[in-house]
Amino acid sequence: MEMGPNMNTHDMWMHADMNRERLLKEIMAVDFTIVELNLYLDTHPGDRNALMLYNSNVQRSRMLRQRYESMYGPLNALMSTSSYPWQWIEGPWPWEKEAL
Amino acid sequence: MWVYEKKLQYPVKIKTCNPKMAKYIISQYGGPDGELAASLRYLSQRFSMPTNEAKAILNDIGTEELAHLEIIGSMVYQLTKGVSAEQMELAGLGAYYTDHDHAVYPLSASGTPFTAAYIQSKGDPIADLHEDLAAEQKARATYENLINLADDPDVIEPLRFLRAREIVHFQRFGEALRLVQDKLEEKKHFVKKPDFMQ
Numbered sequence: 001m002e003m004g005p006n007m008n009t010h011d012m013w014m015h016a017d018m019n020r021e022r023l024l025k026e027i028m029a030v031d032f033t034i035v036e037l038n039l040y041l042d043t044h045p046g047d048r049n050a051l052m053l054y055n056s057n058v059q060r061s062r063m064l065r066q067r068y069e070s071m072y073g074p075l076n077a078l079m080s081t082s083s084y085p086w087q088w089i090e091g092p093w094p095w096e097k098e099a100l
Numbered sequence: 101m102w103v104y105e106k107k108l109q110y111p112v113k114i115k116t117c118n119p120k121m122a123k124y125i126i127s128q129y130g131g132p133d134g135e136l137a138a139s140l141r142y143l144s145q146r147f148s149m150p151t152n153e154a155k156a157i158l159n160d161i162g163t164e165e166l167a168h169l170e171i172i173g174s175m176v177y178q179l180t181k182g183v184s185a186e187q188m189e190l191a192g193l194g195a196y197y198t199d200h201d202h203a204v205y206p207l208s209a210s211g212t213p214f215t216a217a218y219i220q221s222k223g224d225p226i227a228d229l230h231e232d233l234a235a236e237q238k239a240r241a242t243y244e245n246l247i248n249l250a251d252d253p254d255v256i257e258p259l260r261f262l263r264a265r266e267i268v269h270f271q272r273f274g275e276a277l278r279l280v281q282d283k284l285e286e287k288k289h290f291v292k293k294p295d296f297m298q
Contacts, residue, residue: 027107028109032109035109039157039160039272040272042153042156042160043153043157074106076105078103088106093106095112095178097114099113100108100111
């Protein structure tokens with residue numbers, strides 16, 4: 001798509017959507033790494049390297065989430081704040097094709 | 101408690117509807133070796149586990165299975181979205197459509213509604229962990245059957261992801277079983293103060 005001052009409104013929305021999807025996929029990947037390390041650590045609680053990897057992925061997830069939520073709304077209704085009006089109900093919901 | 105995350109654990113974006121494939125995949129939603137049974141099995145068994153490792157692994161895998169339930173539900177939803185009653189019937193979903201329209205309902209590929217009889221919670225950690233090891237292998241085999249039936253990469257990719265998770269869970273349950281066995285075999289030391297110290 002064409003970028004810059006000649007970009008029309010539709011393309012701008014498309015661009016914002018692609019950025020949202022890219023960032024969401026990045027969060028999904030980091031969070032999957034966290035789940036995998038969580039399970040491994042449950043049966044290997046003394047593995048220092050795995051624990052360091054776990055902690056650094058949790059920090060990266062926090063940073064990415066903050067960026068995502070400031071632009072596209074909450075990922076979680078317990079840890080995230082919302083702008084007005086209540087953003088949680090906004091789609092697409094995860095099971096809808098449009099989410100990714 | 102649980103907190104909902106507004107994202108899937110693995111992306112599902114199916115461009116072409118396929119109600120026939122939905123009829124098979126729904127077995128991993130509400131069938132005998134499905135994700136709902138898996139989650140309930142582990143989350144129920146965790147209460148009677150004797151070690152912290154076993155409590156944690158059942159708690160955390162039971163939680164991950166809920167994310168897998170959502171992936172399967174999303175696949176069924178997208179595979180049948182906007183499909184006509186006639187196409188549903190041609191795909192063998194005429195009876196399903198009669199009772200559930202396009203809703204997602206937990207049943208097996210052969211139409212049996214979900215039942216708690218698919219799971220056990222025995223109170224004996226050795227028996228329960230062996231059941232869990234078998235459950236992961238049965239789920240892996242089911243995913244392989246589904247992959248053999250599928251021809252759309254949009255469908256195959258999430259199925260491959262879920263199959264791989266069964267193998268990881270099997271590995272973790274094996275480790276938990278060994279830790280539980282070690283604990284149960286530990287010699288017990290009873291310490292009694294000598295009489296002269298009392």
